[in-house]
Amino acid sequence: MQLSLFASTILYTAATAWPHYSEPRDHEYQAPKGDDRRSPCPGLNVMANHGFLPRSGKEITLEHIRYATGAAFNFAPGVFDSAVADVLGNGISTTSTPNSTFNLDDLVSPKAHGIVEVDGSLSRSDLALGDNLHYNQEIWDAVAENLGLNRICKGDKIVTVETAAKAHAARQVVAKAANKDFDASQLQSTVTLGTTALYLLTLWDGARNGAPKTWVKTFFEHERIPYKEGFQKPAKAKTAEALGNMFQAVSAVKA
Numbered sequence: 001m002q003l004s005l006f007a008s009t010i011l012y013t014a015a016t017a018w019p020h021y022s023e024p025r026d027h028e029y030q031a032p033k034g035d036d037r038r039s040p041c042p043g044l045n046v047m048a049n050h051g052f053l054p055r056s057g058k059e060i061t062l063e064h065i066r067y068a069t070g071a072a073f074n075f076a077p078g079v080f081d082s083a084v085a086d087v088l089g090n091g092i093s094t095t096s097t098p099n100s101t102f103n104l105d106d107l108v109s110p111k112a113h114g115i116v117e118v119d120g121s122l123s124r125s126d127l128a129l130g131d132n133l134h135y136n137q138e139i140w141d142a143v144a145e146n147l148g149l150n151r152i153c154k155g156d157k158i159v160t161v162e163t164a165a166k167a168h169a170a171r172q173v174v175a176k177a178a179n180k181d182f183d184a185s186q187l188q189s190t191v192t193l194g195t196t197a198l199y200l201l202t203l204w205d206g207a208r209n210g211a212p213k214t215w216v217k218t219f220f221e222h223e224r225i226p227y228k229e230g231f232q233k234p235a236k237a238k239t240a241e242a243l244g245n246m247f248q249a250v251s252a253v254k255a
Contacts, residue, residue, distance in 0.1 A: 023227045027051050027072075038223075039104035040117055040124045040133050041195075043202065045223040047072050048104065057104035059095055062088075072225060073202050076237040086115050108133040118191045119183045120175040122168070123220050128181040139171075140220060146170050149217045158210030161200065161246075165253035168196040197247040201238055203231070204246075 023029060027050045032038055037057030038045045047053040052068035053060060062084045069075040087093065092112045093102035107117050110127065119126040123140045126132060144150060146167035147159050172192065176182045203211040203219060203226075218226040225231060 021228050021230050021232075023050070023225075029224045030055060032057065037103045037105040038133075039107045040121065041107065042123060042135075042220050042223050043198065044104055044107075046219060046225055049223055050225055053104075059097075059101045060104065061101050070237075072233065074233050074235070074237050076239045079238070079240045079243060083116060087112070090115055092116070105133065114183055114185070114187065116191075118188045119179060120172045120188070120192045122171055122195065126175060126179045126182065128179050135221075135223075142174065143167055143171050144217065144220075147213070147216065149213050152213045157213055158205070158208050159200070159213055159216050160210045161249045162253050164196050164200055164211070165250045166255055168193065168250070169255035193250055194247055197243060197250045200250070201243055201246045206234075 029049055030051070031049065032045075032055070036048075036055060038048065039057070044053065047068040048055055048057050050072065052072045053064055062081065065080050065084050066077050069080055070077060087102050087107070088099055090111060091098070092106050092109055092115070093099075094106050094109075095101045095103060106112065108127070113127050113132075117127070117132065119128075121132070121139070122143045123135055124132050125136050125139060147163060148156065149159075176184065199216070199219065200211050203215045205212055205215075212226075212229070212231075214229045215226040215231055218224050218229055
C-alpha cells in the first residue's frame, strides 16, 4: 500500500513537472500529399503544413498570408504585404487569377528569381544549379553545423543573432563558390539577410534572447511549427519595425 502510494506520487509529479505541449486543434501537422504545392520558403511551407495557409498550397491570396502569419506567429497585419505585391505584380503567378492569387511553387519560377527568391538559401540550392525548390540535405547540414544545432546541451540551447549572422555569411561564401552565376547584387544581399532576420524573429524566445536550437531544427528540417518542442505563439505582435530591428542586428555582426 505504501509502495503503491509512493509510486503514484512519483508518477503524478513526473507528469506535472513538465508542461504538455500539443498542436492547436485543426492545425495539426500534415505532410503535403498528392498534388499539394510547396515553395522554396520553409516558412510558407510550415504554415501550409499546419493548415494556416491552404494545405493544397494553391490559390494563395494576400488575405491568406495576413491570416496565416498572424494566426501562426502573431505577425501584425501588413508586415508581408509588399512581398505578396512583388509576387502578384511581376507576372510570377501561374493561376487563372494571377493578379490576386498564386501557388506556392510559383516562387521557384525564373520570374521570381532576384525578386522574392534568391541565391544562397540556407536550405535550398540555387536556380542556376537545377533545383531551388526542394530541401537540400547537404546544404542544410553545413548551415546546421555552423548554427550549432548538433550541439545542444545545458548552456548551449539557443541560436543567437551573432551565430545566425555568421552561419548566413558562411553559407554565402559556399554558395558563391558553387555557382558561377551567383547573384551578388545588393538586392540579393538584402533578401538573404532578411530571411535570417525573419526566421530569428519568427522563432525568437525573448526570455532566452535567442531562437531555441530545437525550434530552428524542427522548422527547417521538418517544416513543422515546433509546438511539441515548446513553441507558443507570443502574446506581443511582431511588427515591421521589429523585423527591421532584427535585420539591423543581423547586418551589424562582423563575419
